[in-house]
Amino acid sequence: xxxxxxxxxxxxxxxxxxxxxxxxxxxxxxxxxxxxxxxxxxxxxxxxxxxxxxxxxxxxxxxxxxxxxxxxxxxxxxxxxxxxxxxxxxxxxxxxxxxxxxxxxxxxxxxxxxxxxxxxxxxxxxxxxxxxxxxxxxxxxxxxxxxxxxxxxxxxx
Amino acid sequence: xxxxxxxxxxxxxxxxxxxxxxxxxxxxxxxxxxxxxxxxxxxxxxxxxxxxxxxxxxxxxxxxxxxxxxxxxxxxxxxxxxxxxxxxxxxxxxxxxxxxxxxxxxxxxxxxxxxxxxxxxxxxxxxxxxxxxxxxxxxxxxxxxxxxxxxxxxxxxxxxxxxxxxxxxxxxxxxxxxxxxxxxxxxxxxxxxxxxxxxxxxxxx
Numbered sequence: 001x002x003x004x005x006x007x008x009x010x011x012x013x014x015x016x017x018x019x020x021x022x023x024x025x026x027x028x029x030x031x032x033x034x035x036x037x038x039x040x041x042x043x044x045x046x047x048x049x050x051x052x053x054x055x056x057x058x059x060x061x062x063x064x065x066x067x068x069x070x071x072x073x074x075x076x077x078x079x080x081x082x083x084x085x086x087x088x089x090x091x092x093x094x095x096x097x098x099x100x101x102x103x104x105x106x107x108x109x110x111x112x113x114x115x116x117x118x119x120x121x122x123x124x125x126x127x128x129x130x131x132x133x134x135x136x137x138x139x140x141x142x143x144x145x146x147x148x149x150x151x152x153x154x155x156x157x
Numbered sequence: 158x159x160x161x162x163x164x165x166x167x168x169x170x171x172x173x174x175x176x177x178x179x180x181x182x183x184x185x186x187x188x189x190x191x192x193x194x195x196x197x198x199x200x201x202x203x204x205x206x207x208x209x210x211x212x213x214x215x216x217x218x219x220x221x222x223x224x225x226x227x228x229x230x231x232x233x234x235x236x237x238x239x240x241x242x243x244x245x246x247x248x249x250x251x252x253x254x255x256x257x258x259x260x261x262x263x264x265x266x267x268x269x270x271x272x273x274x275x276x277x278x279x280x281x282x283x284x285x286x287x288x289x290x291x292x293x294x295x296x297x298x299x300x301x302x303x304x305x306x307x308x309x310x311x312x313x314x315x316x317x318x319x320x321x322x323x324x325x326x327x328x329x330x331x332x333x334x335x336x337x338x339x340x341x342x343x344x345x346x347x348x349x350x351x352x353x354x355x356x357x358x359x360x361x362x
Protein backbone atom coordinates (compact mmCIF):
# COMPACT_ATOMS: atom_id res chain seq x y z
CA UNK A 1 0.00 0.00 0.00
CA UNK A 2 2.66 2.40 0.96
CA UNK A 3 4.36 1.62 -2.30
CA UNK A 4 1.41 2.84 -4.37
CA UNK A 5 0.98 5.93 -2.31
CA UNK A 6 4.56 6.86 -2.86
CA UNK A 7 4.36 6.46 -6.63
CA UNK A 8 1.36 8.72 -6.98
CA UNK A 9 3.04 11.53 -5.18
CA UNK A 10 5.99 11.30 -7.52
CA UNK A 11 4.08 12.18 -10.73
CA UNK A 12 5.34 15.68 -11.52
CA UNK A 13 3.00 18.53 -12.44
CA UNK A 14 2.96 19.36 -16.13
CA UNK A 15 5.24 22.27 -16.71
CA UNK A 16 3.14 25.18 -17.97
CA UNK A 17 5.94 27.67 -18.10
CA UNK A 18 5.91 27.61 -21.91
CA UNK A 19 2.16 28.20 -22.13
CA UNK A 20 2.46 31.98 -22.22
CA UNK A 21 4.93 31.67 -25.08
CA UNK A 22 2.53 29.60 -27.12
CA UNK A 23 -0.34 31.94 -26.42
CA UNK A 24 1.77 34.95 -27.30
CA UNK A 25 2.71 33.33 -30.56
CA UNK A 26 -0.95 32.90 -31.45
CA UNK A 27 -1.66 36.42 -30.24
CA UNK A 28 0.98 37.92 -32.50
CA UNK A 29 -0.31 35.94 -35.44
CA UNK A 30 -3.76 37.36 -35.03
CA UNK A 31 -2.48 40.86 -34.36
CA UNK A 32 -0.53 40.82 -37.60
CA UNK A 33 -3.23 39.12 -39.69
CA UNK A 34 -6.04 41.31 -38.43
CA UNK A 35 -7.31 44.23 -40.38
CA UNK A 36 -9.52 46.42 -38.32
CA UNK A 37 -12.66 47.52 -40.05
CA UNK A 38 -11.88 50.99 -41.32
CA UNK A 39 -15.25 52.33 -42.22
CA UNK A 40 -18.47 52.15 -40.30
CA UNK A 41 -21.33 51.51 -42.63
CA UNK A 42 -23.93 54.22 -42.81
CA UNK A 43 -25.96 52.24 -45.27
CA UNK A 44 -27.65 48.96 -44.49
CA UNK A 45 -25.05 46.22 -44.93
CA UNK A 46 -25.36 45.42 -48.64
CA UNK A 47 -26.44 41.96 -49.66
CA UNK A 48 -23.81 41.32 -52.29
CA UNK A 49 -24.76 39.47 -55.46
CA UNK A 50 -23.27 36.06 -56.06
CA UNK A 51 -21.40 35.10 -59.18
CA UNK A 52 -19.26 32.27 -60.45
CA UNK A 53 -16.65 34.25 -62.38
CA UNK A 54 -15.16 36.01 -59.37
CA UNK A 55 -11.57 36.97 -58.84
CA UNK A 56 -9.96 37.87 -55.56
CA UNK A 57 -8.82 41.42 -55.03
CA UNK A 58 -5.16 41.22 -54.33
CA UNK A 59 -3.50 44.31 -52.94
CA UNK A 60 -5.87 45.58 -50.33
CA UNK A 61 -4.23 48.97 -50.02
CA UNK A 62 -4.80 49.62 -53.72
CA UNK A 63 -8.54 49.08 -53.49
CA UNK A 64 -10.93 51.95 -53.01
CA UNK A 65 -14.35 50.84 -51.96
CA UNK A 66 -17.62 52.51 -52.83
CA UNK A 67 -20.70 51.31 -50.98
CA UNK A 68 -24.14 51.58 -52.48
CA UNK A 69 -27.38 50.77 -50.72
CA UNK A 70 -30.24 52.10 -48.69
CA UNK A 71 -29.43 54.45 -45.81
CA UNK A 72 -29.65 53.07 -42.28
CA UNK A 73 -30.91 56.34 -41.00
CA UNK A 74 -34.36 57.20 -42.30
CA UNK A 75 -33.61 60.93 -42.18
CA UNK A 76 -31.13 60.51 -45.02
CA UNK A 77 -34.05 59.88 -47.31
CA UNK A 78 -35.09 56.92 -49.38
CA UNK A 79 -33.48 55.63 -52.52
CA UNK A 80 -29.98 54.40 -53.21
CA UNK A 81 -27.22 56.11 -51.28
CA UNK A 82 -23.53 56.14 -52.04
CA UNK A 83 -21.12 55.92 -49.15
CA UNK A 84 -17.55 57.11 -49.57
CA UNK A 85 -15.25 56.82 -46.57
CA UNK A 86 -17.38 57.65 -43.57
CA UNK A 87 -20.17 59.65 -45.01
CA UNK A 88 -23.03 59.42 -47.42
CA UNK A 89 -22.21 61.37 -50.54
CA UNK A 90 -23.50 62.12 -53.97
CA UNK A 91 -22.26 60.86 -57.30
CA UNK A 92 -20.36 64.10 -57.86
CA UNK A 93 -18.08 63.36 -54.90
CA UNK A 94 -16.84 60.13 -56.47
CA UNK A 95 -14.15 61.87 -58.51
CA UNK A 96 -12.74 63.66 -55.47
CA UNK A 97 -12.83 60.46 -53.50
CA UNK A 98 -10.79 58.64 -56.14
CA UNK A 99 -8.34 61.54 -56.38
CA UNK A 100 -7.78 61.45 -52.63
CA UNK A 101 -7.30 57.68 -52.76
CA UNK A 102 -4.78 58.11 -55.57
CA UNK A 103 -2.81 60.67 -53.58
CA UNK A 104 -1.89 57.97 -51.08
CA UNK A 105 0.10 56.06 -53.68
CA UNK A 106 2.91 56.81 -56.07
CA UNK A 107 2.53 56.91 -59.82
CA UNK A 108 3.57 53.32 -60.36
CA UNK A 109 0.99 51.94 -57.94
CA UNK A 110 -1.77 54.20 -59.18
CA UNK A 111 -1.97 52.20 -62.38
CA UNK A 112 -2.86 49.09 -60.45
CA UNK A 113 -5.60 50.71 -58.39
CA UNK A 114 -8.99 49.05 -58.46
CA UNK A 115 -12.34 50.48 -57.47
CA UNK A 116 -14.54 47.96 -55.76
CA UNK A 117 -18.25 48.64 -55.93
CA UNK A 118 -20.09 47.03 -53.06
CA UNK A 119 -23.70 47.39 -53.99
CA UNK A 120 -26.81 45.71 -52.73
CA UNK A 121 -28.57 43.37 -55.15
CA UNK A 122 -31.65 45.57 -55.07
CA UNK A 123 -29.79 48.71 -56.13
CA UNK A 124 -30.85 50.31 -59.38
CA UNK A 125 -28.46 49.83 -62.26
CA UNK A 126 -28.87 53.55 -62.97
CA UNK A 127 -27.06 54.47 -59.75
CA UNK A 128 -24.18 52.14 -60.49
CA UNK A 129 -24.07 53.37 -64.05
CA UNK A 130 -23.74 56.97 -62.82
CA UNK A 131 -20.80 55.96 -60.64
CA UNK A 132 -19.22 54.16 -63.57
CA UNK A 133 -19.61 57.27 -65.67
CA UNK A 134 -17.83 59.38 -63.05
CA UNK A 135 -15.04 56.81 -62.84
CA UNK A 136 -14.59 56.92 -66.58
CA UNK A 137 -14.19 60.69 -66.59
CA UNK A 138 -11.10 60.41 -64.38
CA UNK A 139 -9.76 57.26 -66.00
CA UNK A 140 -10.29 54.97 -63.03
CA UNK A 141 -11.16 52.14 -65.36
CA UNK A 142 -10.45 49.05 -63.34
CA UNK A 143 -13.50 48.10 -61.37
CA UNK A 144 -14.72 45.10 -59.50
CA UNK A 145 -18.36 44.44 -58.77
CA UNK A 146 -17.95 42.99 -55.33
CA UNK A 147 -19.76 39.68 -55.09
CA UNK A 148 -19.68 36.42 -53.27
CA UNK A 149 -19.21 33.03 -54.82
CA UNK A 150 -22.39 31.19 -55.60
CA UNK A 151 -25.04 30.52 -58.13
CA UNK A 152 -26.53 33.52 -59.91
CA UNK A 153 -30.04 32.38 -59.08
CA UNK A 154 -29.51 33.86 -55.59
CA UNK A 155 -29.51 37.33 -57.09
CA UNK A 156 -33.22 37.60 -57.71
CA UNK A 157 -36.29 35.96 -56.35
CA UNK B 158 20.48 40.99 2.95
CA UNK B 159 17.52 43.15 2.12
CA UNK B 160 18.10 42.66 -1.59
CA UNK B 161 17.83 38.93 -1.36
CA UNK B 162 14.40 39.31 0.22
CA UNK B 163 12.73 40.72 -2.94
CA UNK B 164 10.47 37.89 -4.11
CA UNK B 165 10.23 36.77 -7.69
CA UNK B 166 7.28 38.27 -9.57
CA UNK B 167 4.61 35.68 -10.06
CA UNK B 168 4.19 35.16 -13.79
CA UNK B 169 1.49 32.55 -13.43
CA UNK B 170 -1.27 34.85 -14.60
CA UNK B 171 0.60 36.06 -17.65
CA UNK B 172 -1.02 33.30 -19.67
CA UNK B 173 -4.43 34.54 -18.59
CA UNK B 174 -3.69 38.05 -19.75
CA UNK B 175 -2.33 36.81 -23.04
CA UNK B 176 -5.40 34.63 -23.51
CA UNK B 177 -7.61 37.61 -22.90
CA UNK B 178 -5.84 39.58 -25.62
CA UNK B 179 -5.88 36.59 -27.92
CA UNK B 180 -9.60 36.15 -27.55
CA UNK B 181 -10.16 39.84 -28.16
CA UNK B 182 -8.28 39.64 -31.45
CA UNK B 183 -9.97 36.40 -32.41
CA UNK B 184 -13.34 38.02 -32.00
CA UNK B 185 -12.59 41.30 -33.75
CA UNK B 186 -10.76 39.79 -36.69
CA UNK B 187 -12.48 39.84 -40.03
CA UNK B 188 -10.58 37.80 -42.52
CA UNK B 189 -12.90 38.57 -45.38
CA UNK B 190 -11.13 38.72 -48.67
CA UNK B 191 -12.88 40.97 -51.08
CA UNK B 192 -13.73 39.23 -54.31
CA UNK B 193 -15.75 40.36 -57.26
CA UNK B 194 -16.49 40.35 -60.93
CA UNK B 195 -13.72 42.26 -62.68
CA UNK B 196 -14.52 44.55 -65.56
CA UNK B 197 -12.56 47.19 -67.35
CA UNK B 198 -14.49 50.29 -68.26
CA UNK B 199 -14.03 51.82 -71.70
CA UNK B 200 -12.22 55.12 -71.97
CA UNK B 201 -14.31 58.16 -72.66
CA UNK B 202 -14.25 59.00 -76.33
CA UNK B 203 -13.96 62.59 -77.54
CA UNK B 204 -17.34 64.15 -78.27
CA UNK B 205 -17.31 64.01 -82.03
CA UNK B 206 -15.85 60.54 -82.61
CA UNK B 207 -17.90 58.51 -84.94
CA UNK B 208 -18.73 55.00 -83.90
CA UNK B 209 -16.92 52.46 -86.07
CA UNK B 210 -19.23 50.75 -88.53
CA UNK B 211 -20.48 47.46 -87.12
CA UNK B 212 -22.75 45.11 -88.94
CA UNK B 213 -26.03 44.37 -87.24
CA UNK B 214 -25.37 40.64 -87.26
CA UNK B 215 -22.16 41.09 -85.26
CA UNK B 216 -24.03 42.50 -82.29
CA UNK B 217 -25.86 40.40 -79.76
CA UNK B 218 -28.18 42.69 -77.94
CA UNK B 219 -29.08 41.68 -74.41
CA UNK B 220 -31.86 43.79 -73.04
CA UNK B 221 -32.92 43.80 -69.38
CA UNK B 222 -36.05 45.75 -68.68
CA UNK B 223 -37.13 47.35 -65.44
CA UNK B 224 -38.96 44.22 -64.34
CA UNK B 225 -35.72 42.22 -64.74
CA UNK B 226 -37.03 40.43 -67.81
CA UNK B 227 -34.52 39.45 -70.45
CA UNK B 228 -34.62 39.95 -74.16
CA UNK B 229 -31.84 38.56 -76.32
CA UNK B 230 -32.01 39.65 -79.94
CA UNK B 231 -35.72 40.43 -79.53
CA UNK B 232 -36.61 37.08 -78.03
CA UNK B 233 -37.66 36.63 -74.46
CA UNK B 234 -35.34 34.28 -72.58
CA UNK B 235 -34.43 33.37 -69.01
CA UNK B 236 -31.08 33.82 -67.34
CA UNK B 237 -30.27 30.14 -67.78
CA UNK B 238 -30.30 30.47 -71.56
CA UNK B 239 -27.99 33.46 -71.74
CA UNK B 240 -24.75 31.54 -71.50
CA UNK B 241 -25.56 29.14 -74.31
CA UNK B 242 -26.92 31.91 -76.52
CA UNK B 243 -23.74 33.90 -75.98
CA UNK B 244 -21.57 30.89 -76.78
CA UNK B 245 -23.51 30.15 -79.96
CA UNK B 246 -23.23 33.76 -81.00
CA UNK B 247 -19.50 34.24 -80.30
CA UNK B 248 -18.50 30.87 -81.67
CA UNK B 249 -20.56 31.12 -84.85
CA UNK B 250 -17.67 32.06 -87.15
CA UNK B 251 -19.79 32.71 -90.22
CA UNK B 252 -17.42 35.13 -91.91
CA UNK B 253 -13.91 36.53 -91.84
CA UNK B 254 -11.88 38.75 -89.56
CA UNK B 255 -8.74 40.46 -90.85
CA UNK B 256 -9.10 38.30 -93.94
CA UNK B 257 -9.17 35.01 -92.09
CA UNK B 258 -12.01 32.66 -91.33
CA UNK B 259 -12.36 31.31 -87.83
CA UNK B 260 -10.85 27.84 -88.14
CA UNK B 261 -11.18 27.02 -84.43
CA UNK B 262 -14.84 27.95 -84.15
CA UNK B 263 -17.28 25.11 -83.73
CA UNK B 264 -20.45 27.08 -84.30
CA UNK B 265 -23.04 26.73 -87.01
CA UNK B 266 -21.33 29.12 -89.47
CA UNK B 267 -24.67 30.82 -89.81
CA UNK B 268 -24.69 33.69 -92.28
CA UNK B 269 -27.04 35.73 -90.13
CA UNK B 270 -24.98 35.48 -86.92
CA UNK B 271 -21.53 36.81 -86.02
CA UNK B 272 -18.60 36.67 -88.43
CA UNK B 273 -15.77 35.93 -86.04
CA UNK B 274 -15.12 36.01 -82.26
CA UNK B 275 -12.90 39.05 -82.88
CA UNK B 276 -15.86 40.93 -84.30
CA UNK B 277 -18.68 39.64 -82.12
CA UNK B 278 -19.92 42.34 -79.79
CA UNK B 279 -22.28 41.69 -76.93
CA UNK B 280 -24.15 44.78 -75.89
CA UNK B 281 -26.03 44.94 -72.62
CA UNK B 282 -28.85 47.42 -72.45
CA UNK B 283 -30.53 48.02 -69.11
CA UNK B 284 -33.25 50.26 -67.81
CA UNK B 285 -32.57 52.83 -65.10
CA UNK B 286 -34.36 50.76 -62.47
CA UNK B 287 -33.16 47.29 -63.44
CA UNK B 288 -31.94 45.54 -60.32
CA UNK B 289 -28.20 45.34 -59.82
CA UNK B 290 -28.45 41.65 -58.95
CA UNK B 291 -29.90 40.86 -62.35
CA UNK B 292 -27.31 42.98 -64.10
CA UNK B 293 -24.46 41.18 -62.35
CA UNK B 294 -26.05 37.83 -63.15
CA UNK B 295 -26.10 38.67 -66.85
CA UNK B 296 -22.51 39.95 -66.75
CA UNK B 297 -21.51 36.78 -64.98
CA UNK B 298 -23.18 34.54 -67.53
CA UNK B 299 -21.54 36.40 -70.40
CA UNK B 300 -18.11 36.17 -68.78
CA UNK B 301 -18.77 32.49 -68.12
CA UNK B 302 -19.48 32.01 -71.81
CA UNK B 303 -16.11 33.50 -72.68
CA UNK B 304 -14.37 31.38 -70.06
CA UNK B 305 -15.99 28.25 -71.42
CA UNK B 306 -14.90 29.01 -74.98
CA UNK B 307 -11.41 29.95 -73.83
CA UNK B 308 -11.11 26.76 -71.82
CA UNK B 309 -12.05 24.72 -74.84
CA UNK B 310 -9.65 26.58 -77.09
CA UNK B 311 -6.81 26.30 -74.56
CA UNK B 312 -7.23 22.56 -74.18
CA UNK B 313 -7.08 22.01 -77.91
CA UNK B 314 -4.61 24.53 -79.21
CA UNK B 315 -2.11 25.27 -76.47
CA UNK B 316 1.19 23.69 -77.38
CA UNK B 317 4.48 23.21 -75.60
CA UNK B 318 4.75 22.51 -71.92
CA UNK B 319 1.25 23.70 -71.10
CA UNK B 320 -0.43 21.40 -73.59
CA UNK B 321 -3.81 20.14 -72.48
CA UNK B 322 -4.34 22.72 -69.75
CA UNK B 323 -7.43 24.85 -69.68
CA UNK B 324 -7.57 28.64 -69.56
CA UNK B 325 -8.52 28.55 -65.89
CA UNK B 326 -5.51 26.34 -65.10
CA UNK B 327 -3.24 28.76 -66.91
CA UNK B 328 -4.67 31.68 -64.97
CA UNK B 329 -3.93 29.84 -61.74
CA UNK B 330 -0.36 29.24 -62.85
CA UNK B 331 0.02 32.89 -63.64
CA UNK B 332 -1.35 33.84 -60.26
CA UNK B 333 1.28 31.74 -58.51
CA UNK B 334 4.12 32.91 -60.73
CA UNK B 335 3.55 36.40 -62.06
CA UNK B 336 6.85 36.71 -63.91
CA UNK B 337 6.32 33.59 -66.00
CA UNK B 338 6.64 34.73 -69.62
CA UNK B 339 5.57 31.41 -71.16
CA UNK B 340 2.20 31.49 -69.47
CA UNK B 341 1.69 35.06 -70.58
CA UNK B 342 2.33 34.11 -74.20
CA UNK B 343 -0.09 31.20 -73.95
CA UNK B 344 -2.75 33.36 -72.30
CA UNK B 345 -2.37 36.15 -74.82
CA UNK B 346 -2.91 33.69 -77.61
CA UNK B 347 -6.14 32.45 -76.04
CA UNK B 348 -7.33 35.98 -75.35
CA UNK B 349 -6.65 36.92 -78.94
CA UNK B 350 -8.69 33.97 -80.18
CA UNK B 351 -11.66 34.91 -78.01
CA UNK B 352 -11.36 38.57 -77.04
CA UNK B 353 -13.86 39.76 -74.48
CA UNK B 354 -15.99 42.38 -76.19
CA UNK B 355 -18.75 43.38 -73.83
CA UNK B 356 -20.35 46.74 -74.14
CA UNK B 357 -22.60 48.52 -71.70
CA UNK B 358 -25.16 50.83 -73.19
CA UNK B 359 -26.39 53.82 -71.20
CA UNK B 360 -29.48 52.82 -69.23
CA UNK B 361 -32.80 53.90 -70.65
CA UNK B 362 -34.32 56.59 -68.49
